[in-house]
Structure formats: C-alpha cells, structure tokens
Amino acid sequence: MTAEAVAAGPRSGAAADAGRPLRIALLTYKGNPFCGGQGVYVRHLSRELARLGHTVEVIGSQPYPVLDEVGDAPAGGPAPGVVTLTELPSLDLYRQPDPFRTPGRDEYRDWIDALEVATMWTGGFPEPLTFSLRARRLLAARRGDFDVVHDNQTLGYGLLAPLGAPLVTTVHHPVTVDRRLELDAARDAKRRLSVRRWYAFTRMQKRVARRLPSILTVSGSSRREIVDHLGVRPERVHVVPIGADTSLWSPDASVPEVPGRIVTTSSADVPLKGLVHLVDALAKLRTEVPEAHLVVVGKRAEDGPVARAIERYGLDGAVRFVKGISDAELVDLVRGAQVACVPSLYEGFSLPAAEAMATGTPLVATTGGAIPEVAGPDGETCLAVPPGDPGALAAALGRLLGPGGAELRARLGAAGRARVLDRFTWARAAQGTADRYREAIAAHGARR
Structure with a gap:
C-alpha cells in the first residue's frame, strides 16, 4: 500500500495525491517583507506555492505581510491557486514610533493580551508564545479547512495542540545563535541579564522543536545548528533552500554604476x-x-x-x-x-x-x-x-x-x-516545500 493510500481520508488523503492542490495555512508571527527574512520568505513562498496550483491562506500578525499577485502558472502546470491574508492581530507592542508601549485599557480583549503585556513589562519577548495561542484558537474554530499547517518559526506552545491538520515548521536558524552572540557582545552584567530575559522564549522553542514531526530549514549549516542547539533528531530536519526572485533581481546595464x-x-x-x-x-x-x-x-x-x-x-x-x-x-x-x-x-x-x-x-x-x-x-x-x-x-x-x-x-x-x-530560486523552493507537505500529510494519515 502506498503512503498516500495509508493517508486516505475523506479529504486529507485526496489532498496527499501527487496531482491534487493543497489547502495551506501559512503562519507568521512577523511579516515585514522589507526588514528581516521571515516576511520575505512568506511573501515569495506563498506566491510560488499558488503558482503551482495550491491555495495559501497566510495567517499573520503585525507587521502584516505584503503578498504578491500570483500571476501565470508555470508552462504545462495546473491552473494557479490563490493567496489570501487573514490578520491575527496582537497588541503590536513594538510598533514604531512608540515601541514598548503600554496599551490602553480598552485595547485588552482577553487573557492572551494580558499575558503579552505582562511578558513585555518584565523584559521578555512574548510574540512567539502569544501568536501561537491565538493561532491555535483560530485553527480549532476552522478544523477541516486546511490540508497542512505551515508554521514560520513561531515554535510556540500553542502549536503543540491538535490543529486539525499535520504541522510542518520552518526554522531559518535557531534563535539561540543570536542569543549567544549578544551575550558575547554584552558589556556588563546588567546587559547580560537583559539579554537572557529577552531571549527566555528560546527555552520554549527548544521544547517545542523536539516534539515536532517535521522541520524544514534553509541550509545544511542551519540543519546542524537545529540538531545541536535544539536537540531535534536529525531525521526530522529537512533542507529546502530558498532563493531570490530572479525576475526582479536581475542585471540592468542601463543603471549607472556609482564609483565606490x-x-x-x-x-x-x-x-x-x-x-x-x-x-x-x-x-x-x-x-x-x-x-x-x-x-x-x-x-x-x-x-x-x-x-x-x-x-x-x-x-x-x-x-x-x-x-x-x-x-x-x-x-x-x-x-x-x-x-x-x-x-x-x-x-x-x-x-x-x-x-x-x-x-x-x-x-x-x-x-x-x-x-x-x-x-x-x-x-x-x-x-x-x-x-x-x-x-x-x-x-x-x-x-x-x-x-x-x-x-x-x-x-x-x-x-x-x-x-x-x-x-536558488523561489520556484524550486516552493516545489521542494510542497513535496514535504505531502510527506507530512501521508505520515499524519499513517499515524491515525
């Protein structure tokens, strides 16, 4: 019996068939496409997945991601799918021009908001945890809407709950690397204490990562760091390189070269x-x-x-x-x-x-x-x-x-x-990612 047959169910088994479009929930707790790699990843990967015929719903918090028009499908490929954005707002405590702001009383909606503010007030970074809790609540209310859930480096406790679909997580690199370098550069004990508190969420990310069935990363170097720093079993970590939008990033001889x-x-x-x-x-x-x-x-x-x-x-x-x-x-x-x-x-x-x-x-x-x-x-x-x-x-x-x-x-x-x-192109990255989705769907069905 094939892995796809093992995964058979009224909807997920059909979606696991190689030619069948997938319904993808792509989660990102930060989506800024102009500053930092997470927003760039979501923007380009979602577009290229849709060009392969899949339906991608990006679920994101502030700063919200910018998403592209899908455009034509590859020659000989299926009809293009669609990309949509569902906003899952936080309290946006680090927004410019007033980062580390104290929200007004009327901004609080529930206990997750209170947790977010309390963590910030005590010097921690709350967004991975609080976004994961909000995402869990949304996905529980929409059980059956997705064939796969793809988390973009949140690694929050909320994502360990049953989500109604198999979970695939991208870890670009372990944030423990950033923590180590900032501690090395800290000039005094007070600064080191502040760095440790800010990066306290990495303890959660380690615990979550070890329990995930499928992790994607973008390079062999990151794969080694994930295994060494997060303690993830090597067979659970798969490399899918990302790349450049080569239609945009291309030479143009008409642009003058500026000396120096x-x-x-x-x-x-x-x-x-x-x-x-x-x-x-x-x-x-x-x-x-x-x-x-x-x-x-x-x-x-x-x-x-x-x-x-x-x-x-x-x-x-x-x-x-x-x-x-x-x-x-x-x-x-x-x-x-x-x-x-x-x-x-x-x-x-x-x-x-x-x-x-x-x-x-x-x-x-x-x-x-x-x-x-x-x-x-x-x-x-x-x-x-x-x-x-x-x-x-x-x-x-x-x-x-x-x-x-x-x-x-x-x-x-x-x-x-x-x-x-x-x-290194986004089209190659999207195809490699979709292949991993299908493996996760088949494995999820086999465990049921």
Whole structure:
C-alpha cells in the first residue's frame, strides 16, 4: 500500500495525491517583507506555492505581510491557486514610533493580551508564545479547512495542540545563535541579564522543536545548528533552500554604476549582522580608496556600536542608511553598487547575498554560518573572508574597488548570477516545500 493510500481520508488523503492542490495555512508571527527574512520568505513562498496550483491562506500578525499577485502558472502546470491574508492581530507592542508601549485599557480583549503585556513589562519577548495561542484558537474554530499547517518559526506552545491538520515548521536558524552572540557582545552584567530575559522564549522553542514531526530549514549549516542547539533528531530536519526572485533581481546595464558604492543590508544593529566590522573596514579602506562609501538598507540606530564607530571614524558623510523604499528602488540601489557585502557573523541562509548575486553585483561575504553555501567558493563566485575581521573585509573590498578591480568585479558578478539561477530560486523552493507537505500529510494519515 502506498503512503498516500495509508493517508486516505475523506479529504486529507485526496489532498496527499501527487496531482491534487493543497489547502495551506501559512503562519507568521512577523511579516515585514522589507526588514528581516521571515516576511520575505512568506511573501515569495506563498506566491510560488499558488503558482503551482495550491491555495495559501497566510495567517499573520503585525507587521502584516505584503503578498504578491500570483500571476501565470508555470508552462504545462495546473491552473494557479490563490493567496489570501487573514490578520491575527496582537497588541503590536513594538510598533514604531512608540515601541514598548503600554496599551490602553480598552485595547485588552482577553487573557492572551494580558499575558503579552505582562511578558513585555518584565523584559521578555512574548510574540512567539502569544501568536501561537491565538493561532491555535483560530485553527480549532476552522478544523477541516486546511490540508497542512505551515508554521514560520513561531515554535510556540500553542502549536503543540491538535490543529486539525499535520504541522510542518520552518526554522531559518535557531534563535539561540543570536542569543549567544549578544551575550558575547554584552558589556556588563546588567546587559547580560537583559539579554537572557529577552531571549527566555528560546527555552520554549527548544521544547517545542523536539516534539515536532517535521522541520524544514534553509541550509545544511542551519540543519546542524537545529540538531545541536535544539536537540531535534536529525531525521526530522529537512533542507529546502530558498532563493531570490530572479525576475526582479536581475542585471540592468542601463543603471549607472556609482564609483565606490558598497551596499549592505542590516535589519538591526545587533552583533549577528556584523555591521560594526564593515564600518571599521570602511575606515581602513578609505585611506586607499577615498571615494569608497557605504549604503545600508535598514534603519539607522541613534546609539549602539555602529553609531559609535561612525562617529569615532568621522564617517557621517560616508555611511548612508535607507529604509522604506520600493522593491524597484532597492534593486536599482544594488545594481548601481560596485560591491555588495554581507559582513554577518552568522546567517542561516542569507537572502541579501542571493539577491545581490542575482543582479550580477560582485559579492564580498563572510564565511559565517550558511553564507558559503549561498555565496560559493572564494575567488570563483565571491570573495570570502572570516567573520568579525575588519582587516580581511577591507582587503577584499580593496581588491574590487582598487586599480584593476573592474575585471574581477565583472567575472565574480557573472559567476554569482549563474550560481543563483542554477540553485536558488523561489520556484524550486516552493516545489521542494510542497513535496514535504505531502510527506507530512501521508505520515499524519499513517499515524491515525
């Protein structure tokens, strides 16, 4: 008997058949598509799953995800499905311009809201837990509406309850990595205590992850971290690489190249992103390449290591931060750069690397985490440097921006784009994810 036959039931068994469209609930407790990888993942994966014929209902909290039009199905494929958004609001305690706000009495709706505020008041981060509790309540009320539930790194206790459909969870990388790096960078005991309290939710995520039947991740490096840090059995963790939207992120010779421009993406001034090391490298580089300057896609922190480094080196005029720009403006910003840089100490995948490579912009990247899996071999598709080494970053940037760098930039840029087209596209990611859904549905039916 086939696995699909074992899974047979009035609806889920039919959905497990290879040619049958699936009804997917895609959960995301944070959906910002312009800052951080979770929103980007939901946006592009949902679109490509729908292009394969599936129906995707994204269930998300603030900031709500931006979803794309589905467009045409692949040649020879089924008719495209649909993508819809169901808003599952939190109290949005970290919204700008008033993060860590105290909500008004009339904003409280139930005990989950009270839990959310109490956790914030005591220095913790409540959203993974409280979103999971709200999602459990919604899914219980809609039992039978979905063939599979796909959680995007919430890992909250609420998702351990029966959800009416098999659960597949994506873990981009264990947040315990972020916790370790922030503790290492903490300057005093008070800061270390604050970091431990903020990341207290990782204890919950460890407990939940160990009980999940199917975890997807985006790289071999992340898979090893999930097994080592979260204690998940290796056979339960499956790698499905993600990628770039190569129709958007593409070369365009009409966009002028800006001499000396280096572009990077940094969603927050945290040690993980390594931005302070890139600022240190820029100071060194400008002694030899005076026109070198940095454009950071992300919000400028008014205080912190990066702000202090910019002030220390007198780089106010050489470092610019941009945020809130359109996709087209962002792509042209990268196209116009002579070099893209990923200075992170660790990444579970690195979408900015894949996207920059897809435009044909040459890349300098560290070897932190999964970045080498994306960026490829040093000297062939990128220039690779050790994480946390400003001198190595400055030397690599100097090779590309100094005399004779044009030929190397052209060679690395072309090879980088070819690598992304061959390995890292959202269409491939969607097909691999759908295959894992069907395996989860079959296994769920076999256990019943």
